[in-house]
Amino acid sequence: MTTERLKVVFAEALGLPAEKITDDLAYNSIKEWDSTAHMILVAALEDTFDVMLDTDDIIDMSSVAKAREILKKYDIEC
């Protein structure tokens, strides 16, 4: 289940309405999620959740569900 906070970060970074942000939203499935949006998203996640992600995690963050899974590694539940 995508929490409101994570949903807002994704929606703003990708320029999508919040209702389109679901767990299975993946970066190769919509044109809005390009490499530039990906970096805007990463910056927003780091700011919002006060975390510093490993570069490999930034690369692996290929869906909303995957983002939550990665954040969990940093003890962030969202």
Added chain:
Amino acid sequence: MTCNAHFRRYGITLKPLTADMLETVRQWRNDPEIAKHMLDQTYITSDMQRSWFEKLEHDDSRRYWVIWFKEQPIGVASLVSIQGDASWAEPGMYIYPEQYRNNIVPFCAAFALNDFAFEQLQLQTLVGKIYQSNEASVRFHEKSGYVEMPQDAALEVPKVEEQGLRYYILTQNAYEAAKAPIARFIRYD
């Protein structure tokens, strides 16, 4: 730095294109997902590739590298139209594996190429030709510091008049300013 040297930055290694990588590169280049973004979308045969490579070996105005990441070849980077007076050149790049196309990896590769261009070749300006319809490419270039070439630009760049094709330029100062906010996420030793 010699022409054959490897250039390492941002987790990327640029290795000059060699004959043993030609077939791999040809297959990548002919994949419709890659070819559709090329200015020249001609299908490349083995003979065409070999002939092109033989000419490349004696041409100082063009350089091609295979992009390596995590000990794997993942794409191609290039500088063409390298001017003898180092005034400008035209960079190019593509990443083949889908899992590396839309995240930080293209920035890592582009930054390595830009560093080589500005530091090793001492180029003053990079010139990008981009179709306006390729929104992702426009955004990527603008995020990397490119601006649309002014009509009165002093650079003597031969222009192809083609619908929707725009010319962008990148100076080293603009590049360094644009790179900093992204490079901070590249946390490789």
